[in-house]
Amino acid sequence: MTVATTAGTTPGSYPITVDGDGATDHSAQYTLTIGSTNPPPTAPDIDVAKVQAHLSQFGTIASNNGGNRRAGSAGYTASVNYVKGKLEAAGYTVTLQDCTSCTYRSNNLIADWPGGPADQVLMFGAHLDGVSAGPGINDNASGSSILLESALALAAANPTLSKHVRFGWWTDEEQGLNGSRFYVNSLTSAQKTAIKGYYNFDMVASTNGGYFINNITSTTSAPMKECWDSLNLQPEENVEGQGRSDDASFKNAGIPTSGYATGAGNSKTSAQASKWGGTAGS
Numbered sequence: 001m002t003v004a005t006t007a008g009t010t011p012g013s014y015p016i017t018v019d020g021d022g023a024t025d026h027s028a029q030y031t032l033t034i035g036s037t038n039p040p041p042t043a044p045d046i047d048v049a050k051v052q053a054h055l056s057q058f059g060t061i062a063s064n065n066g067g068n069r070r071a072g073s074a075g076y077t078a079s080v081n082y083v084k085g086k087l088e089a090a091g092y093t094v095t096l097q098d099c100t101s102c103t104y105r106s107n108n109l110i111a112d113w114p115g116g117p118a119d120q121v122l123m124f125g126a127h128l129d130g131v132s133a134g135p136g137i138n139d140n141a142s143g144s145s146i147l148l149e150s151a152l153a154l155a156a157a158n159p160t161l162s163k164h165v166r167f168g169w170w171t172d173e174e175q176g177l178n179g180s181r182f183y184v185n186s187l188t189s190a191q192k193t194a195i196k197g198y199y200n201f202d203m204v205a206s207t208n209g210g211y212f213i214n215n216i217t218s219t220t221s222a223p224m225k226e227c228w229d230s231l232n233l234q235p236e237e238n239v240e241g242q243g244r245s246d247d248a249s250f251k252n253a254g255i256p257t258s259g260y261a262t263g264a265g266n267s268k269t270s271a272q273a274s275k276w277g278g279t280a281g282s
């Protein structure tokens, strides 16, 4: 008996022919269909050099505007304009939301990638403001830059999406999560229900970092944990960040949340230094 197949490297339908042998020959042909015409895309690898270029831009923006990017300052406005320009050029629908209840009145930046069902939203956010004492590179140009480059990578890949994707850059986080709370309070109950997950990125560039995930045991965090598990990073719960960043605004409204962080003021334990490298006690 012989079995003949046609090799295929892309999704599609391929014939399989089976010929019997012996005096009475029978043959049958089967069709094997692999995948679909729209196979699920693989996640793009985010280019660290491009993230660092955004970080460098935020540093320059601070230098050119009195040394900081505090909410309501010229440095903050320049940061908003930088992110807005990149996103609009990539095809995002960008909305500036005037946070009238903020300590330092200024804009949240909301960016919607066109497409995907409006009642099934995944949202990713980072605060764009810093404190007045410095340029705010780790806190939080790091989260802002990673989010921006990820948004640009999504636009470049332009996959077919089963959910609508929205990004948010928050103002006035440093004065008490004011920008994100203002945004969540501005949503109707249907709009809140539509957000199936909110993912936060605050301080993701520590020079003595660890790998922390918010709500690490939740189903919302599962894709983030799966990714880091696949890299053998052995992530831990983001205990230090509980309730301290913009995910709290969403969590308080009943929206499932997760996020990545690399640590803030806590010291690295020797167990953490063993598995992640870096300096214990620092």
Ligand code: ZN
Pocket: 127, 139, 140, 173, 202, 203, 245
């Ligand atoms: Zn922060």
